[in-house]
Amino acid sequence: MKRRMGFVVALTVLGALTGCQNLGVQPWERDLLAKPVMTPGAADGLDDALDDHIYFSKEASSGGRGFGGGGCGCN
Amino acid sequence: MKKTLDGKKIGAGLAAATCSLLGQPALAQDAADAWQFDSAVLYYSEQDRVTAVEPVVRGKKQFQDESELELKLTLDTLTGASHNGAITSDKPQTFTSPSGGSTYEVTNEVPLDDAFKDTRVAANVQYTRPFSRTLRWTGGLNFSNEYDFTSLGLNAGLLWDLNNKNTTLTFGLAHESDTIDPVGGAPEGLTFQSDEVKTDGSEDRSINDFLFGVTQVINHRWIMQFNYNLSVSDGYHTDPYKVVTVVDANGDPLEAEGFGATNIGPGDAQIFELRPDSRTRNALYWENRYHFNRDVLAVGYRFMSDDWGITSHTLDVRYRFQFANGWYLQPHVRWYEQSEADFYKESITTSELTALQSAQDDVSADYRLGNLTDTTYGFKVGKQWANNQQLSLRVESFTQSGDSDASELDALITQVGYTFYW
Numbered sequence: 039m040k041r042r043m044g045f046v047v048a049l050t051v052l053g054a055l056t057g058c059q060n061l062g063v064q065p066w067e068r069d070l071l072a073k074p075v076m077t078p079g080a081a082d083g084l085d086d087a088l089d090d091h092i093y094f095s096k097e098a099s100s101g102g103r104g105f106g107g108g109g110c111g112c113n
Numbered sequence: 114m115k116k117t118l119d120g121k122k123i124g125a126g127l128a129a130a131t132c133s134l135l136g137q138p139a140l141a142q143d144a145a146d147a148w149q150f151d152s153a154v155l156y157y158s159e160q161d162r163v164t165a166v167e168p169v170v171r172g173k174k175q176f177q178d179e180s181e182l183e184l185k186l187t188l189d190t191l192t193g194a195s196h197n198g199a200i201t202s203d204k205p206q207t208f209t210s211p212s213g214g215s216t217y218e219v220t221n222e223v224p225l226d227d228a229f230k231d232t233r234v235a236a237n238v239q240y241t242r243p244f245s246r247t248l249r250w251t252g253g254l255n256f257s258n259e260y261d262f263t264s265l266g267l268n269a270g271l272l273w274d275l276n277n278k279n280t281t282l283t284f285g286l287a288h289e290s291d292t293i294d295p296v297g298g299a300p301e302g303l304t305f306q307s308d309e310v311k312t313d314g315s316e317d318r319s320i321n322d323f324l325f326g327v328t329q330v331i332n333h334r335w336i337m338q339f340n341y342n343l344s345v346s347d348g349y350h351t352d353p354y355k356v357v358t359v360v361d362a363n364g365d366p367l368e369a370e371g372f373g374a375t376n377i378g379p380g381d382a383q384i385f386e387l388r389p390d391s392r393t394r395n396a397l398y399w400e401n402r403y404h405f406n407r408d409v410l411a412v413g414y415r416f417m418s419d420d421w422g423i424t425s426h427t428l429d430v431r432y433r434f435q436f437a438n439g440w441y442l443q444p445h446v447r448w449y450e451q452s453e454a455d456f457y458k459e460s461i462t463t464s465e466l467t468a469l470q471s472a473q474d475d476v477s478a479d480y481r482l483g484n485l486t487d488t489t490y491g492f493k494v495g496k497q498w499a500n501n502q503q504l505s506l507r508v509e510s511f512t513q514s515g516d517s518d519a520s521e522l523d524a525l526i527t528q529v530g531y532t533f534y535w
Contacts, residue, residue, distance in 0.1 A: 062279025067333040070404040075433060078328065078338040078400045081411060082431070083530055084153045084169050085493075085507065091167075091189075092157060092526065096513065098451055098482055099425040101342040102398035102415040105268065105287040105322040 079103065149173045153530040160523045163193040163229060180242035189233035189259075194225035198355035198478040199383055200460045201518040204365050207378030211354050212297040213309050216377050223519045226354060233259040239268075247274040255289070263292045270324070283326035283340075291318040295353035302387025303470050305374035306356050318348030334405070340398040347391045356383040357478040358460040367463070384466065386477040388456070394419040407435040422455035423482070439497045445509060447489035454482040459517050480520035487513045491526065503532040 063071070075081045086103065094100045155167040171185040199206055205220045210228055219225075239253035248271065255266040270285035293299070298311030326340040359367045359382035366380035374382075396417040403410045413429040426449070433443040456475035458465070469476055491509025507528040513520055 061332070062276055062330040063333045065277070070333055071330060071336055073404075075409050076336055076402050076404055078336065078402060081402070081409075082493075083151045083503075083505075083532060084171060085528070085530075087185075088153065088155045088167065088169065088528065092511070093449070093487075096481060096511075096522075097425070097449060097485065097487065098419075098421075098423045098454065099394075099396070099415070099417045099427065099449075101322070101344050101394060102340060102396035102417060102427075103400075103413070104340075105285065105324060105342065105344070 147174075147534040149532065149534055151530070151532050153528055156525075156527040158525045158527075159193065161194065162225065162522065163191060163195060165192075166190045178242070180240065183237070183239040183241075185235075185237040187233070187235040187237075189231075189235070191229065191231045191233070193229055194227035195229045195354075196480060196519040197224050197226045198352075198357055198386060198519075199224040200358045200360065200364075200366065200478070202358075202364075202366055202380065204380055205378070206358070206366050206380035206383070207307075208356065208381075208383060209306055209309060209377060211295070213311075218378055231259050231261075233257060241272075247278075248272070249274075251285075261294050261296055263294075265290050266320075268322075279330040281326075281328040283324065283328070285322070285324035285326075287320075287322040287324075289320040289322075291320070291348070292316075293318065293349055293353070299349070299351075299353050300385040302351060302385050303466075303473070303476070304385055305369045305372065305381075306383045306385055307369045307375040307377045307381050309375075316349035318346060318350065320344060320346040334403055336402045338398070338400040340396075342394075342396040342398065344394040344396070345391075346393075350388040350390065350392060351386060352388070352477070352479055353385075355386045355477065355479050357386050357458065357476055358383055359466050360460045360462060362462075364460070372463075372466075384461075384476075386479065387469075387473075387475050388477055389421065389475050392419055392421055409433040409435070421482070423451055423453070425449065425451035439499075441495050441497075443493040443495070445489070445491055445493065445507075447487075449485070449487040449489075451485045453484045453516075457482045459483070478517075480515055480517050483515050483517060483520060485513060485515040485520060487511065489526070495530075501532070501534060503530070505530040 070076060079086060090103065150170065150172050152170045157165040167187065167189045169185065169187045171183065173181065173183045175181050197208060199208065201223050203221050205218050206224060207216055207218050208224065209216050211226065235257040237253065237255045239251060241249055241251040243249045251270045251272065253268045257264040266287060266289035268285060268287035270283060273282040275282065292315050294315040298313050299316050301310040301312065304310040323343045324340060326338060328336065328338045330336050361367055367382035368376065369381040370376040372382065394417060396415060398413065398415045400413040411431045415427040418424045428448045431443055431445045433441050435441050454477065456477060458476055459478055461469065461476060489509050489511045491507065493505055493507040495503060495505030497503045507526070509526040511524040511526055513522040
């Protein structure tokens with residue numbers, strides 16, 4: 039069962055990557071994408087890191103955007 | 114957590130180390146060759162509970178070989194009160210302070226431990242360097258210290274550009290080693306707080322993280338990111354300052370002396386919580402950024418589930434109204450929902466306590482492990498100048514709501530940010 043799941047995941051990733059070849063832009067079409075506001079993780083400067091710290095210490099979830107980590111003591 | 118951090122030495126040492134790195138005069142003044150500094154001060158204030166002031170400074174520099182160095186220093190000052198885990202009752206309840214030096218009594222209110230005070234210092238270094246036209250490696254170190262907690266982490270990753278740089282694959286590994294040194298010692302789980310059965314010395318926890326990400330350009334207006342993050346944590350996960358109330362059939366707090374434990378006052382049947390010694394989390398994250406003619410919409414969604422029985426959904430939406438003169442206004446809405454951990458209980462009965470103690474099973478009344486729905490809404494307003502300097506102000510309202518009185522929380526998030534080149 040696990041092997042079959044692995045196979046399905048591998049196939050999906052491969053399919054997605056092949057599909058991705060049809061997506062995208064030429065280098066000269068990157069004017070909008072080159073802006074910091076269009077860069078995931080960098081668009082809002084330090085906000086993401088500060089938010090992750092707040093919510094990490096108030097909720098039972100972490101990670102996803104980056105590493106989950108163990109973070110702080112946070113009582 | 115009880116005393117102010119006597120860590121001036123650490124703080125000063127780190128600051129000196131960072132300053133000696135950052136303090137070198139910039140060779141050129143133009144932005145391409147200068148350090149980019151992002152700085153911010155966050156003021157986080159909960160109604161009747163915790164207040165945090167958090168200044169952060171991050172320096173980034175791109176070198177001619179396209180490598181990039183990033184240094185970050187964070188200071189975090191916490192004061193106020195924090196929920197101690199007990200129920201809210203119209204009958205009096207008595208608790209000991211974490212250091213064991215004193216007791217306090219609470220009636221008709223969410224029981225808070227008001228000696229909450231701490232200072233955290235965190236430093237991060239990250240270096241990224243290309244080793245071919247399409248491959249980059251990255252490595253980093255993290256250090257974080259507070260009065261009762263020290264954390265050391267390192268990470269390494271590979272970034273692989275494909276399809277004419279329209280697809281980027283990210284593979285990352287991280288290891289973190291935490292040392293927890295609770296004030297007054299680490300309590301023995303499931304024993305009565307009034308007995309103060311604690312062990313001296315510190316507790317440990319280690320976390321290993323794996324991250325796989327795909328960033329994909331869809332068209333010249335739309336970029337998408339998809340991440341999978343696995344996090345495996347081993348060691349001490351218990352909150353040493355949290356208790357669980359033992360109640361009678363009416364839901365009223367019982368007396369410790371009824372169980373042969375030390376009597377310190379009315380309603381003192383409070384046991385120390387106990388959590389599993391491992392945790393495995395899986396998180397999926399999906400982010401979309403879409404550029405309209407001027408404005409930008411960003412939508413993020415995270416799904417997380419762990420082997421403690423917690424499942425959560427997070428939705429984060431930002432819309433940036435961009436104005437012609439460099440000003441922008443960015444409303445932000447965040448919605449979060451989680452289900453409770455298998456071992457979460459608001460309180461326990463005598464028979465539940467007996468069963469827990471004989472099986473040494475886990476139990477916690479920490480509302481952060483219970484059912485929760487959180488909402489955040491607010492805005493950010495900013496101005497960017499022609500020399501790329503940027504000033505911003507963020508104001509947000511954060512509300513938590515769950516099954517217990519302790520989970521009802523309102524907080525204000527205020528942040529001032531300034532970006533400059535030097």
